[in-house]
Amino acid sequence: MDKKKKIGIMGGTFDPIHIGHLIMGETAYWQYELDQVWFMPAGNPPHKQNRVGRADDKQRVDMVKLAIASNPHFELSMEEMNADGYTYSYRTLERLNKENPDTEFYFIIGADSLRDFDTWKEPARIAAACNIVVATRNQTKPEIFDAMLEKQRNLFHGNFLKLDTPNLDISSNTIRERIHLGQTIRYYVSEEVRLFIEKQKIYGELK
Ligand code: ATP
Ligand code: MG
Numbered sequence: 001m002d003k004k005k006k007i008g009i010m011g012g013t014f015d016p017i018h019i020g021h022l023i024m025g026e027t028a029y030w031q032y033e034l035d036q037v038w039f040m041p042a043g044n045p046p047h048k049q050n051r052v053g054r055a056d057d058k059q060r061v062d063m064v065k066l067a068i069a070s071n072p073h074f075e076l077s078m079e080e081m082n083a084d085g086y087t088y089s090y091r092t093l094e095r096l097n098k099e100n101p102d103t104e105f106y107f108i109i110g111a112d113s114l115r116d117f118d119t120w121k122e123p124a125r126i127a128a129a130c131n132i133v134v135a136t137r138n139q140t141k142p143e144i145f146d147a148m149l150e151k152q153r154n155l156f157h158g159n160f161l162k163l164d165t166p167n168l169d170i171s172s173n174t175i176r177e178r179i180h181l182g183q184t185i186r187y188y189v190s191e192e193v194r195l196f197i198e199k200q201k202i203y204g205e206l207k
Contacts, residue, residue, distance in 0.1 A: 008037035038077035066192040093129035105130040127158025
């Protein structure tokens with residue numbers, strides 16, 4: 001049998017996509033010898049669409065496109081961007097497995113997402129459907145990070161793997177806050193994304 005294809009999935013709200021997301025995708029690509037990484041913006045439920053001070057779905061997708069355009073092994077996936085917004089990860093992953101029997105999926109998340117993994121819908125089914133690759137975050141101590149991974153392994157019997165990134169002290173929330181405070185976001189996001197945010201005044205005026 002031919003070797004399975006290996007696809008990374010970098011899911012997120014991407015409001016906006018920042019260098020943390022991009023470094024995670026790139027690190028996963030090299031560390032786990034992936035064939036591609038799919039950036040998969042999450043659909044917002046109807047009540048979360050068109051909020052003041054937040055990007056709408058089209059703007060979030062456009063920012064992802066701009067951010068990944070220069071990387072030949074990154075792709076946009078619209079799997080979770082359906083009309084009524086909301087999708088559950090286990091459903092997406094089970095559907096992708098069914099549609100791509102020759103592919104093994106690597107779901108890329110941050111340590112904050114791992115911490116509340118057991119509150120996600122059907123965590124055992126997510127763990128059965130993919131490898132889960134976790135980047136450290138919020139200065140989590142190495143031994144605590146290892147214990148968190150071990151805890152989820154014991155609970156859900158999944159393949160929980162570590163991603164070798166430095167602690168990337170950046171979040172979409174801090175970027176939105178920096179804009180409100182009149183602080184620069186240069187180099188927090190790709191230059192293409194920064195110019196797009198500036199032009200569309202998504203989060204207010206940029207410095
Ligand atoms: P917000 O501040 O709005 O919550 P965010 O920066 O956390 O945004 P998301 O789009 O919510 O970005 O994140 C998508 C995924 O990427 C999540 O699994 C999150 O844990 C992970 N992630 C985002 N930024 C980082 C980072 N700097 N380090 C590690 N993981 C990250
Ligand atoms: Mg977040």
